[in-house]
Amino acid sequence: MLFFTDSHCHLDFSAFDADRTALWEYCNQQGIHRLIIPGIHPEQWQKLPTLSQQYQGIFYAAGLHPWWIADALPLDEQTFKATLAAHYNNDACIAMGECGLDKNIALPLDEQLKIFHWHCQIAEALNAPLMMHCLKFHGELLSVLKHYKVRGVIHAFSGSRELARQYTDKGLLLGVGGxxxxxxxxxTRDAIHHTPLEFLLLETDAPDMPLAGQQGQRNSPLHIIEVAxxxxxxxDISLQAVAEQCERNLDRLFFQKE
Known part of the structure; x- marks a missing residue:
């Protein structure tokens, strides 16, 4: 059996409340043995350790998604960083994020940048990987990353071959989804085709980002095999080659805590 990890799935969202346990059991039967839930808001982080204890193979990240920054304000920098660091002490917490920049929200870029810098600073201090969200602010995100020695993944990569190269030149991985x-x-298909497999991770972003032909349907971690x-x-390689290399990539990024 081939094994797969969904490196970015919001399994904690209410869309899965009715069948979460049965779905995860079926995922396990199909070889989907691990899943990472991104952090989006401080209140949400508090629930994720319990979820990771309840379901074997489920891990999480702690971070503030740009869509939820406004809801979390005001924030004290030191308290925020200390809370992130405390979560990263939990064995089930394997990354900082989902954090980043988004041009499609009303929150001013300066406010988004401040919070993203905080994530980068604590990730660098802890040598923790970052799960990064970026929508139409790639130049700005890359400019921030010049100031830090961080590792991580660009979630839901959707861009050109040149943009992919700029990220991979920094040693960052790209999240490949539906x-x-x-x-x-x-x-994006051209960019992924030309990006070495060693820089790619599989993800669904379920329940969002449905695959082609599934518009209007709930996305599911089960679809990670279709993405692969x-x-x-x-x-033009085997599914086995993809599965095995993406597992190695994920282990290298998320499961080598120092």
Whole structure:
């Protein structure tokens, strides 16, 4: 059996309340043996240790998603960083994030940048990987990263071959999800085709980001195998090669705490 990890899945969201246990059991039967839940808001982090204890193979990250920054304000820098550090002491917490920048929200860029800098600073101090969200602010995100020695993944990568190279030149990994199943995503498909497999992680972002042909349906971690299959086709290699290398990539990034 091949083994897969969904490196970015919001399994804690209410969309899964009705069938979370049965779904995760079925995932395990299909070889999906691990899943990482991103942090989006301080109140949400408090629930994730319990969820990770309840379900074997489920891990989490602690971070403040740009969409939820406004709801979390005001924030004290030292308290925020201390809380992140305390969570990272939990064996089930394997990263900082989901954090980053988003051009499609009303929150001013300066406020987003301040919070992103905080994540980078604590991640660098702890040598913790970052799960990063970036929408239409890639130049700004790359400018911030010049100031830190951090490792991590660009979640839901959707961009050009050149943008992919800029990230991988920094040693960052790219999260590959359902976008590569869409024929219209030619630019991203080309970028992923030309990016070495050693820089890629599999993800679904479930319950969001449905695969092609599944518009309006709840996305599921079960679809990680379809993403992997599409990636294998894009690279003209076997599904086994994709599964094994992406597992190695994930282990290297998230499961080597110092």
């Amino acid at each position: 976008v590569i199943t869409w024929a219209r995503a030619a630019k 299959t599409q990636l294998a086709q894009l690279k």
